[in-house]
Amino acid sequence: MAHKLLRLAESLYNKPHLVTGDYLNQVIPYIESRNSGSPQMAVLESLPTEKRELHYNPDTKIGIVDINGPLTYVQHYGLCGPSGPSYQAIRDEVGQMIAAGAKYIVLDQDSPGGEAYQAFETARHIRELADQNGVRLITYVDGMSASASYAFSAVSHEIIMNPQSSVGSIGVVVKLRNTNEAMKRMGVEDTYIFAGESKVPFDAEGKFSASFLDEIRGKINVLYEEFVTHISDYRGISRESVIATQAKTFGATEAISLGLADKQMTLDEFSEYLAELKENGANMPLPKLFKLSTGEDPVKLAELQAHADELATQLTASEESRTLLAGNLADTGAKLTEVLASNDTLAETVASLQGELAELKTAQAEAKLSARTSALSAVVAQDQVEGLMANLSGLDDTAFHAVVGTFASAKATVEQSELMTELGQDADADASVQTDADTDPAAAATRAAIARMTRK
Numbered sequence: 001m002a003h004k005l006l007r008l009a010e011s012l013y014n015k016p017h018l019v020t021g022d023y024l025n026q027v028i029p030y031i032e033s034r035n036s037g038s039p040q041m042a043v044l045e046s047l048p049t050e051k052r053e054l055h056y057n058p059d060t061k062i063g064i065v066d067i068n069g070p071l072t073y074v075q076h077y078g079l080c081g082p083s084g085p086s087y088q089a090i091r092d093e094v095g096q097m098i099a100a101g102a103k104y105i106v107l108d109q110d111s112p113g114g115e116a117y118q119a120f121e122t123a124r125h126i127r128e129l130a131d132q133n134g135v136r137l138i139t140y141v142d143g144m145s146a147s148a149s150y151a152f153s154a155v156s157h158e159i160i161m162n163p164q165s166s167v168g169s170i171g172v173v174v175k176l177r178n179t180n181e182a183m184k185r186m187g188v189e190d191t192y193i194f195a196g197e198s199k200v201p202f203d204a205e206g207k208f209s210a211s212f213l214d215e216i217r218g219k220i221n222v223l224y225e226e227f228v229t230h231i232s233d234y235r236g237i238s239r240e241s242v243i244a245t246q247a248k249t250f251g252a253t254e255a256i257s258l259g260l261a262d263k264q265m266t267l268d269e270f271s272e273y274l275a276e277l278k279e280n281g282a283n284m285p286l287p288k289l290f291k292l293s294t295g296e297d298p299v300k301l302a303e304l305q306a307h308a309d310e311l312a313t314q315l316t317a318s319e320e321s322r323t324l325l326a327g328n329l330a331d332t333g334a335k336l337t338e339v340l341a342s343n344d345t346l347a348e349t350v351a352s353l354q355g356e357l358a359e360l361k362t363a364q365a366e367a368k369l370s371a372r373t374s375a376l377s378a379v380v381a382q383d384q385v386e387g388l389m390a391n392l393s394g395l396d397d398t399a400f401h402a403v404v405g406t407f408a409s410a411k412a413t414v415e416q417s418e419l420m421t422e423l424g425q426d427a428d429a430d431a432s433v434q435t436d437a438d439t440d441p442a443a444a445a446t447r448a449a450i451a452r453m454t455r456k
Contacts, residue, residue, distance in 0.1 A: 063097035071114025087122040113147025127155035141165040154234040159261040161252040171247030379407035
């Protein structure tokens with residue numbers, strides 16, 4: 001089994017696929033983990049390949065081909081579990097149903113796509129076979145029909161989608177894997193001896209060569225052109241419209257508007273639609289969903305329908321809750337926007353007030369400096385003011401005014417002495433004044449302070 005998985009992993013790399021990119025990125029790590037010999041994967045490897053049951057009712061002349069899961073050219077173990085349909089199986093089942101007298105064949109699809117090889121050829125073959133025998137092909141998309149799966153949808157005479165399904169991914173993808181650097185780090189180095197420039201895809205440094213990458217791009221472009229033409233021809237829409245989809249997937253409403261589908265119906269509506277097509281009253285439910293044939297117990301079908309109704313009710317309740325939460329979220333977002341706007345306004349106001357406060361502090365400092373300069377100028381000589389202001393700058397207002405008061409007292413004493421001299425007092429009076437000034441402690445302290453200030 002291991003060698004089969006290794007070959008399967010190799011077929012996923014370096015090869016064009018008509019599959020969604022998300023699915024390819026899920027499958028490859030899964031295959032790699034199985035190739036590593038993980039014990040929990042060993043159980044899956046022992047599963048036998050499923051034999052597909054032919055879902056055809058000769059009474060209704062309606063056949064249903066189950067196209068569910070990853071698509072491959074030949075049948076093998078599924079990429080992530082049970083085996084998916086192969087192109088050979090689809091071709092054979094359609095052929096058997098037409099040979100049995102089928103008038104309507106439903107392609108019941110839920111697939112992300114798959115292998116590019118033989119996808120278009122097989123799809124064209126079943127359409128030609130249907131047209132030659134007057135058989136109407138109807139696709140019902142019950143989940144997804146993407147890439148290679150949509151190539152089969154496109155050849156149907158009618159595409160009907162479940163309202164919650166999607167179609168598209170009209171594109172090609174190749175995932176290249178170069179393990180040379182990893183092998184070198186493990187001490188393994190490959191050497192290629194070859195003839196023919198394109199025999200090996202690597203350059204001298206072990207990277208993919210530019211010519212190899214150009215060749216891959218060329219093959220992708222050719223395959224993409226074939227895909228675009230395939231969709232354009234069978235769906236009757238322009239190539240430009242197909243290219244404009246840019247390999248996106250679309251829900252039912254948008255797909256119908258783009259011409260990628262024709263109608264949307266719930267499962268019940270589609271069952272009623274089939275009932276109108278059949279040639280008698282026998283019912284033919286979709287095998288993938290009901291897993292019942294027309295001969296099985298109808299009670300089981302009723303139970304399944306009841307369960308489906310319960311799930312539909314739960315889904316409705318969930319949608320209502322989601323709508324309510326979305327409304328609450330919108331209200332919260334609006335309130336948050338208001339708060340943010342208010343915060344911006346508040347921040348602007350605070351910045352403005354801070355600017356005004358800085359200007360006010362500057363003005364106060366200038367006024368204080370001017371007042372001190374004026375006060376000092378009134379009690380000392382003008383040429384001493386600047387030096388004294390520098391020395392007194394560190395004093396608070398109380399200490400500064402005390403010093404100014406001392407200067408004022410000293411100035412008054414000096415002026416009194418000069419006044420007495422000018423009035424012609426006798427020598428004794430002068431001596432008396434001098435003696436009093438010398439012996440007065442306050443006057444002595446004043447003179448000392450003035451002397452210190454003027455020396456600085």
